[in-house]
Amino acid sequence: MTDHTITVAGTAVDTRHWIGGERVASAETFTDVSPIDQSAIGEISRGTATEAAAAVAAAKAAFPGWAATTWTERARILHAVADGVEKRLEDLAIVETTDNGALLRSHRRGVMPRVAHNFRFFADWLLRLDHDDFETRGHTNHVSWDPAGPCVLITPWNAPLMLATWKVAPALAAGNTVILKPAEWSPLTASLLADIAAEAGLPAGVLNVVQGYGAEVGSALVSHPDVRRISFTGSVPTAKRIAESAAANLTPLSLELGGKSPLLVFADADLDLATDLAVEQYDNAGQVCLAATRILVEESVADEFTRRFVEKAARLDQGDPRDEATDIGPNIHARQLEKIDGFVQRAVAAGARAVIGGHRKDGLYYAPTLLTDVAQDSEIVQEEVFGPVLTLQTFSDEEEAVRLANDTRFGLAATVATGDRERADRVTAQLVAGTVWVNCFFVRDLQAPFGGSRHSGVGREGGTWSFDFYCDLKNTVTAPKGWKDHG
Numbered sequence: 255m256t257d258h259t260i261t262v263a264g265t266a267v268d269t270r271h272w273i274g275g276e277r278v279a280s281a282e283t284f285t286d287v288s289p290i291d292q293s294a295i296g297e298i299s300r301g302t303a304t305e306a307a308a309a310v311a312a313a314k315a316a317f318p319g320w321a322a323t324t325w326t327e328r329a330r331i332l333h334a335v336a337d338g339v340e341k342r343l344e345d346l347a348i349v350e351t352t353d354n355g356a357l358l359r360s361h362r363r364g365v366m367p368r369v370a371h372n373f374r375f376f377a378d379w380l381l382r383l384d385h386d387d388f389e390t391r392g393h394t395n396h397v398s399w400d401p402a403g404p405c406v407l408i409t410p411w412n413a414p415l416m417l418a419t420w421k422v423a424p425a426l427a428a429g430n431t432v433i434l435k436p437a438e439w440s441p442l443t444a445s446l447l448a449d450i451a452a453e454a455g456l457p458a459g460v461l462n463v464v465q466g467y468g469a470e471v472g473s474a475l476v477s478h479p480d481v482r483r484i485s486f487t488g489s490v491p492t493a494k495r496i497a498e499s500a501a502a503n504l505t506p507l508s509l510e511l512g513g514k515s516p517l518l519v520f521a522d523a524d525l526d527l528a529t530d531l532a533v534e535q536y537d538n539a540g541q542v543c544l545a546a547t548r549i550l551v552e553e554s555v556a557d558e559f560t561r562r563f564v565e566k567a568a569r570l571d572q573g574d575p576r577d578e579a580t581d582i583g584p585n586i587h588a589r590q591l592e593k594i595d596g597f598v599q600r601a602v603a604a605g606a607r608a609v610i611g612g613h614r615k616d617g618l619y620y621a622p623t624l625l626t627d628v629a630q631d632s633e634i635v636q637e638e639v640f641g642p643v644l645t646l647q648t649f650s651d652e653e654e655a656v657r658l659a660n661d662t663r664f665g666l667a668a669t670v671a672t673g674d675r676e677r678a679d680r681v682t683a684q685l686v687a688g689t690v691w692v693n694c695f696f697v698r699d700l701q702a703p704f705g706g707s708r709h710s711g712v713g714r715e716g717g718t719w720s721f722d723f724y725c726d727l728k729n730t731v732t733a734p735k736g737w738k739d740h741g
């Protein structure tokens with residue numbers, strides 16, 4: 255153990271940056287706090303423009319070597335990273351839960367397996383990329399997926415390693431080098447990923463991890479002229495700042511942002527299924543960008559829907575996220591809790607009724623809340639809360655349902671509950687959303703395009719769309735004549 259290693263639930267985590275295949279400490283640190291009990295976990299290196307420049311330089315130096323590796327070699331190493339993730343799944347799960355307060359059972363059974371899958375999927379998809387030649391008047395067109403260069407990946411705290419590796423894996427598969435900047439509220443599993451990647455044989459400088467505050471090291475990274483791609487998941491205000499920095503260097507951007515997604519429940523829906531889907535929106539204490547936080551229910555079934563919803567929500571167990579029985583853990587940080595409660599109290603002051611919840615509990619826990627009597631143009635209906643807070647509104651027909659569903663500045667996702675296939679087709683065709691689920695929620699296939707419309711994002715990642723973003727596509731047109739051997 256060194257001064258720079260902390261032990262988190264039995265797992266050693268290095269608190270320094272990982273730059274050019276070496277651990278690098280900053281002079282300053284920041285304190286990482288566990289949302290479970292607000293105890294200090296450790297002091298983490300607080301990067302500045304100096305570490306940002308060092309990481310970009312390391313990524314730039316490592317780029318030609320990694321870009322020149324064969325696709326099969328890259329795929330082999332990414333599968334080895336996935337093996338490492340699977341081997342250390344238990345460590346990753348408990349460290350992530352300690353760091354961001356999300357359920358240990360979810361990390362074990364869903365999230366960390368998905369982290370490994372992120373690497374396996376993009377390793378395999380790389381080998382399936384289409385590069386068939388085609389002809390134009392006897393000339394051959396050859397499309398190549400050229401690596402772009404160093405990529406800066408900036409990620410949030412709500413699903414730290416899953417959202418980070420959803421970007422890291424395709425960026426590396428494409429032959430790029432990476433500088434990952436995890437959120438300062440959940441820095442730990444990114445450090446473990448650096449260890450795992452090094453053990454898997456990823457060459458030095460191909461993956462770099464820089465810790466610190468967004469406004470300090472994050473902004474230095476996104477303004478760096480040697481960066482060839484920026485991919486960001488997080489809030490809209492931060493996205494706007496990053497877009498300004500990227501504009502100065504014309505760095506291509508991919509932005510996955512917030513949402514205020516609707517769950518439309520029609521009278522012909524299976525109400526048991528619909529209420530299950532609604533209660534599921536409290537997952538991760540409501541800190542899910544895709545969450546359908548606006549429940550829109552057809553008037554004729556609204557009372558019955560509410561009755562069943564309240565009954566199911568009352569059965570949710572809120573408490574320590576390490577306990578197997580817990581359904582809802584804490585929110586990430588005192589500032590986030592303050593923000594959530596502010597939204598709720600302002601809504602209530604404006605006339606909303608808390609059917610359940612509407613208040614804080616001990617520590618960083620917020621009671622699962624359902625608000626009715628909310629106006630369509632109110633803050634609580636229009637703004638992302640990012641906590642366990644849902645609103646319920648009613649509609650009288652399909653046209654009104656679609657109008658309410660589309661009436662925010664977001665367009666990340668939407669969920670439709672209906673027993674009528676034709677209605678499902680009609681309604682989904684009119685919804686503005688990057689992903690629409692019908693009678694289901696959060697079913698993810700990594701080959702699908704993923705992203706948001708309007709203020710929920712710019713661009714799409716997933717499957718070939720990820721390679722479109724992370725590669726510099728090149729078309730080489732070769733004439734049939736001009737060769738020395740036949741004139």
Ligand SMILES: NC(=O)C1=CN([C@@H]2O[C@H](COP(=O)(O)OP(=O)(O)OC[C@H]3O[C@@H](n4cnc5c(N)ncnc54)[C@H](O)[C@@H]3O)[C@@H](O)[C@H]2O)C=CC1
Pocket residue numbers: 408409410411412435436437438466467468469471472473474476487488489490492493495496510511512513542543638639640
């Ligand atoms: N769409 C999503 O998945 C997420 C949405 N959010 C939304 O954002 C709200 C605020 O959460 P925050 O953690 O403050 O999100 P944020 O957008 O400030 O932070 C996300 C990431 O961006 C970095 N960052 C911040 N400022 C930066 C800058 N100027 N340049 C480069 N990087 C920068 C942060 O260090 C972090 O790694 C939440 O309440 C929620 O509404 C937050 C996390 C995830």
Ligand SMILES: O=C(O)/C=C/C=C(\O)C(=O)O
Pocket residue numbers: 412413420541542543544698704
């Ligand atoms: O499945 C994905 O790639 C993204 C999921 C997003 C979240 O889990 C989230 O923002 O909470």
